[in-house]
Amino acid sequence: MEPDLFERRERAAEQAASLYGLDPQTFTWAAWADATGEAEADLKLLFSTKTAALRWFYTALPERIGRRLELIPEFGTFTLAERYAQYVYTALDLLDSQREFVEKTYRRYVIETSGTHAFASGSAAFFRKTAGSDTRIPDINRPFMPDFVFDLMGHAMLRLVAFWLEDESDGSGQTLAWVDKTTALFQEAAYSGVADRAVDLLKFIYQFLRR
Amino acid sequence: MSDDLPSSKLQRGGIIAKTGIRVGARYAAHHLKQVITGREDAEAKSRLHRDNATQVFKEFSRLRGTALKLAQTLSLDNAILPEEVVDVMAQAQYQVPPLNRSLVRRILKQELGAEPEQLFARFEPDAKAAASIGQVHRATLKDGTEVAVKIQYPHVRDTIESDLGIARLFAERFMSKAKADNYFEEVREKLLEETDYLNEGRQLDAYHARFNGDKYATPKRIPELSTGKVLTMTYLDGVHMDAFLKRNPSQEEKDRYGQHFWDFFHDQIDHDHTVYADAHPGNFLFLPDGRLGIVDFGCIKKSPPDFFNNYIRLFDVHMDNPERLKEIYSALEMVDPTGEDQQTEAEFLAFCAAFGDLFLSPYRTEIFDFGREGFDRDVAKYAREATRFTEPRGSRHFIYVTRLHVGMYRILMKLGARVATGGGKDLLRDYLEKTGDAA
């Protein structure tokens, strides 16, 4: 099957990140064209500037993750916590595959951008949509899950990546444990409807954000 | 929020990490229970609880606020409190909440570099069994081989370290610091060793080469799908003892498997002072073809030769040479011939002599019936009596060597098996002859 436009952009952006990660100086249009096998002119149709490709690596994360989740056969049977965790782990996988680039640019391109970064808003949208369509959440709980909860989670996602970048534990164990437990806790609150737990969780996320 | 809430990032990170995996605590406690009490005495147990629950609560009340709530929600406290631990431990091994399926995928990806669909022809996303520090999934290789994939929980090592730290708080209340250091070092070493699945894989290979055959079945490792945290091996299709007994097996069937257990212990005696140290029922499978399946090679104990030989020498001492009792039990650090209170030492030696005689009684007949009326009760009675002596005694190497020996007896009693003891006796005698009789 011919790669669609999105896939071509994704490949080009990954190559860009890889070149930039090795050495920003060597990231030229020519080297980039060489690495992707696309003609320079075609690359310019995909991305108007080199920086645009590097930024796209991050802004397109939610969609890139979403496409990967669709490939998991049993994803349909996953619980809320499993879906959330899978989303996060997939994000970390994608970032880890270009770790050097991410270490060099994550702050600049994601954390320090003004306004809400597309990685945060797109993640929030995923979290919202996933909870919205989960029939295991009793309706009585929905009032405890106002929109801002998901926006907060979207932001937490950005912070989590920053935390993960600094996580020196074996196999990023600290990050994994954190994701595992918070998603489990969120699910417990959402499925069983213990309102004060939900409030606790919010506080917890809030504290995490302030670190 | 109060000021004494441990609020630095680092500390909070630590708390989160601890709450992360509650399993480590249970696991450590399981081993520690054996170190600390080494017996199932109800009174000692409750004394221990009363004394120490207070202590632990003090320690944990430091973690007030959100962190404590988190800990409660994740019921870490259940695992840490001794009364809970001791009661829960009996079944805990099989009741650990499974890893969520996304985490399983994550770990496989991290360890083996690909998604399960790429690695296997079929991979069951739900765990088949909980292991102590991981869980076991069934899968089929692309060539059709049925396998078990053991996946370690993330972060286990750190958890073990911190849990051991907490457990020491209890231990030091009823044994000297030197003793505690000694025992804890032994347990710590073994626990950490068990977190290295590469090491377990090597031990699996060694046991497979030696034991897989007519009597025993051991899994074969699949090296290309194994790492330090994932162990893939051929699947043994059998049932645990409980399920076996539920089927009302005939006495002959029970005897056959019982004999295998007995032989498995004795077949290991002459092998570099090294034994399989994890003889609990979860690690043995009753295979339909009559073989005894043995899984879990994470805990193999290699003893210093002197200790091991003296341990085996107890057989000779109890059977034929009682005049050497004091000498050998002293060499094993069970009695202290230079201790201040020789009265107590003498009492303890007498106790050892009596317990040892009972323990070795199976060797005194050709066929021993482990289901014999009263045998289990007598063993339990002695175990209870051991608590009269204040401090745990004995070389640290006892912990794991007796685990095999006592574990095997427990299983045989539960099975109610009749065992021909002669072969084992011969192996012991041959070994003793070979090693000479120096203490």
Ligand SMILES: Nc1ncnc2c1ncn2[C@@H]1O[C@H](COP(=O)(O)OP(=O)(O)O)[C@@H](O)[C@H]1O
């Ligand atoms: N090769 C295997 N074949 C079949 N079942 C297995 C196999 N390995 C492990 N199991 C099952 O998984 C359980 C836990 O595995 P085990 O190796 O004992 O873990 P741990 O050492 O961490 O306790 C066992 O009790 C057994 O039921």
